[in-house]
Amino acid sequence: MSTRLAKQGRLIDRTKQVTFTFNGTSMQGYQGDTLASALLANDQMMMGRSFKYHRPRGVVASGAEEPNALVGLGQGNRFEPNQRATTTELFNGLTSVSQNHWPNLEFDIGAVNTALARFLPAGFYYKTFIHPKPFWKHVYEPFIRQSAGLGKAPDKDSRDADTYEHFYHFTDVLVIGGGVAGLQAAKAAAQSGAKVMLIEQTAHWGGRAPVDGGTIDGAPVDKFVEQLVSELETMGNVTLRNRCMGAGVYDHGYVLGYERLTDHTPGVQGPRHRLWRIRAKQVVTATGAIERPLSFAGNDVPGVMLASAMRDYVVNWGVTPGERVIVATNNDDAYRTAITLKQAGVDVLRVVDARDSAGPLAEEARQLGIRVDPGKAIAKVKGGKRVKKVALCNQEGIGGAREEVECDAVAMSGGWSPVVHMWSHCGGKLIWDEANAHFRPDPERPPLGANGEGFVIAAGSSNGPLALGEVLADADAAGKAAAKAAGCKAKRTKAPLGETTAEAPMAAVWLMPANADIQLRMKSWLDFQNDVKVSDVQLAAREGYESVEHTKRYTTLGMATDQGKLSNINGLAILADALDKDIPKVGTTTFRPPYTPISLASIGGEARGEVFQPIRQTPMHNWHDQNGADWEPVGHWRRTYAYVRPGESVHDAVNREVKNTRENLGLLDASTLGKLIVKGPDAGKFLDMMYTNMMSTLKVGKCRYGLMCSENGFLIDDGVVARIDEDTWLCHTTTGGAERIHGHMEEWLQTEWWDWKVYVANVTEQYAQVAVVGPNARKVLEKLGGGMDLSKEALPFMEWRDGQIGDFDCRVYRISFSGELSYEIAVPASQGQAFWDALMEAGREFGVMPYGTECLHILRAEKGFIMIGDETDGTVIPQDLGLHWALSKKKEDYLGKRAHLRSHMADPERWKLVGLETVDGSVLPDGAYAVGEGINANGQRNMIGRVTSTYYSANLGKGIAMGLIKHGPDRMGEIVEFPGTDGKTYKAKIVDPIFYDKDGEKQNV
């Protein structure tokens, strides 16, 4: 059984007990435990079940690479699936549940899959779920959906209760990884004066070196780490962060650091995660190495564990995963585990070494009384929910002549793979190291930065060297090189001297025994999380999947949440062997960020809830909100769709506003309309290029409606232009268009006509603008007083004046988008609310009502006025909308003019704007297409047009619409059919788009 030892546990505080639950059972651990070490201390060997076959699984590693021990953490709004027990720090009240089983962990119906395993090899789904065809939709897909997904998704009604943030950080040197290599690299870099940041994913500094032993400068590793950390803490140019994982390295020195602030201290104020958005001149990756498992039958039975992990559990947390342990290895390092276990009082039955001879560590083990069996292998581990016994055999051979040994845990070591993820994310290349049988960074081919030079340097065991002395020397050199590359001068200091027992060469053993028969290979796991076995990779190779990327996708090797950290290399080696190729020829799959999964919320940062995106507010926003506004998003703005009174539906409110504005008086908050000041000696010339019509001839005091096209000829905006003085114009844009059109103007001024003397300023938000609309518009303004003459004679239609209305300095535009008598009045934004209040107050006797955007739309549609974004969609030209009158024939050039001459633009077959009136007075569905005779090549009915705007007009008592119809203007009176998505076919008559006051008498009074 796995149990807590009486001694050891450098990371736990035995005076502080912690209570937590696993599957509802209350358990005890110590402060400093991980969930994994605490579960082991409680003899909870089995921690979950595998994804595909539902096999019992226990923890196999002790860190970020863990594939098996995934749990659901927390409850309610804080529930999160697929959290690694090995990286979860224990705290009081932690609740965890195991995954992938029903009804419970011990008894799982889905485990039937493991009995069927031989029928579920790689590619099973691809091959099986093809025939018969109708089965896909009704049988296969529902079945697959049922079994898909790892862990349990949080309840659909739950909402993440925590906050998250980003932080932008800039540094000369970023060191990723706080083991001895990272610490030494950071110090070497910092001594140059460079600004250094060091991040470490765990809560502890020093990495695994304190567990592995040895001395540095004559002192124990722990001591060295302690001193080095306190030294770095005192350096003003060094920032240290633990619980902060290097998640990804990107172009131009951009690195994401994922800091877990309160995962281990729930209830503490502040954000849960912080995503560091770091820009580093140089990045040192000191990310260490990960031990590989060995592939033998039953290597996934709970109790089989990485040798290094087992050592970690003993030394760091004072927990032994077993009482009678067998160690299997192809290298010397695993002997450290045997020795550690033995010294902790655990019975180490034997070390099974695939090699014929080992180094001094083996001798040390023998002297402690441990039996060492060279040239031996594990043929099979027996046991279901935990290890019961192990069958041993010769490494050479197919696995016959077995000897069975009873035991309760197996430590395995297949050698070490440098963590090259950070090196590789941004394009760093790898080379194959024959001696250590691993890929390591190729220093000749680093990721390239903005200056075309490498910006990542690998250090320590992530760079290949595994012995303490070499690691420290390499890290020291890397730190200095990084400082130099960042433009600092490194100090000439000596690297600390690390000493450990020398090791004999490892042997590349990818399968135990070397020629294991198929029965064994079918039980030899490569990818523990996705249940990929040696036999699956071999099958893929036989079926022609020669590319490693194809094999990955076919077998799902390395596609689980651990992304194959543990044993991808084993899989590659098996594939290489099956293809009879060298491992470097087969290559690796691509390493992509993030290193381990990070919370989606941390990527979103602050952008959630009410600041998910900016909501732009006019000066009268709060008034609208308090007066029944039904909001409509227009770009980032919020505009009032309609002001809904108690007891009214939105539709009722719209109809009321529509009638009242035509009959009495309406107020519209038009502040969102863009307002651009264009000034300079060349401003007229410039606006003549920007607009399709002539703006240079506009007289001071007058307004003109203008159209803007892109260089491609398509309509991009419209609005009223007012000439303010001899060299100043004010251009109104659409609500969503102010920034876009401002940018458009600046683009042409800066990049094409840079010698033209024109300045543009965006003054959109300087003004609150109110449209005062309806037969009583003049009356209410005259009542407010102020001395401005607003008569037809003094301020005719399409003119503007500055003046005073009531107490307010304002600019009054006599323009109309409704066909009514209308004044659009701009006052300073800081007085917008007061002005609105004054209008509401004075307008009471004239039947004033505010109206929203839907009413605005209906009023303009009744008049046949187009709306950018409704009648236009980026493919519509002015000619389509019957706006020929706005296309200047006098001007030699304007944006879009040349484009309008292109053959397709002049094509008479283009759909053209018409009015549409349903035969029965109903409202046409928005966006519906008109169908004509015949069918197209896809067997669909031919389309001859579409609805662009459609409303119920309360003034006319019927549905009205506009649309683009092929040959439309020539087909007045014809009936066209519009099939709706509701299955009905709507019939509408083609009519003139002006439905109301065709002669425009109402606006011109």
Added chain:
Amino acid sequence: MLILNCPYCGVDAEETELAAGGEAHLKRFGPGSSDDEFHDYLFMRENPKGVHFERWRHANGCGKWFHAARCTQTLEVFGTYSAQTSEPPQAIKDAISARRPGWTWRDLS
């Protein structure tokens, strides 16, 4: 995520402050141009693997457009320069030659 130095305000701006504006040094064709000329001006673009010239705007910054010369393959930036020019200045061309001898782009080299 790129960093480009804005030649107007001097800031090393990261990509989130910038807006990309496509290929640089297009010659505008307006009324009077042939269909082919106008078509090429609107739609035909270089798509090099290597040296490229682009327009960028420091949109969340000083608002100015500028030009950048960079390598589309390695993302190396050879330099940024004024938008008010119809071809890259000699210093930029020299900087590219130093890093990519024999480079060509349209009729430049």
Added chain:
Amino acid sequence: MSEPISALNHASYDGIARIEECGLQGMITLRGDLSDKVLAKAVKDATGQAVPGQRAAFVDGDTGVCWMSTDELLVLVPYAEVEAKLAAMTNALGGTHALAVNVSDARAVFRISGAHAREVLGKLAPVDLSAEAFQPGQIRRSRLAQVAGAFWLDDEQTLRVVCFRSAADYVFKLLKIAAQPGSEVGVY
């Protein structure tokens, strides 16, 4: 004229830094040739300050001038004086090609103060706000999460942030989140 009201009417918040909406600030966008003597004199007359160089900000309280671009300055004057100052400026610039417009009401201004002021902003703007990189006397235009903004340091522990008026509510909420208790970063 009725009493003018700023976007958030002096709203404030206390977290790891103090956030305040500063109320109305007179602001003039001035575009022109920054090397022009007439323009320099107009700026001097309005603010008492010289024309700032690239990314410089000469601000004293509610008066000053900030470099916004190669052909643009942001002139700060007391709100009550903005119309008069603008008229004087426009008058002085009469013969030159320049554009001066009142943008006081188009903006909102926030003050972030306290030992963690730099950190609060460092969560929202992709800018190096360390003391080595950013000092009083400099202005930086950038983005605040998803909207444009400009900021300068009044002193080591006080930042002033300018954004569009319509985004004032968004920016205030952003700053409150960035200044929430327990969110100290601890790097500056």
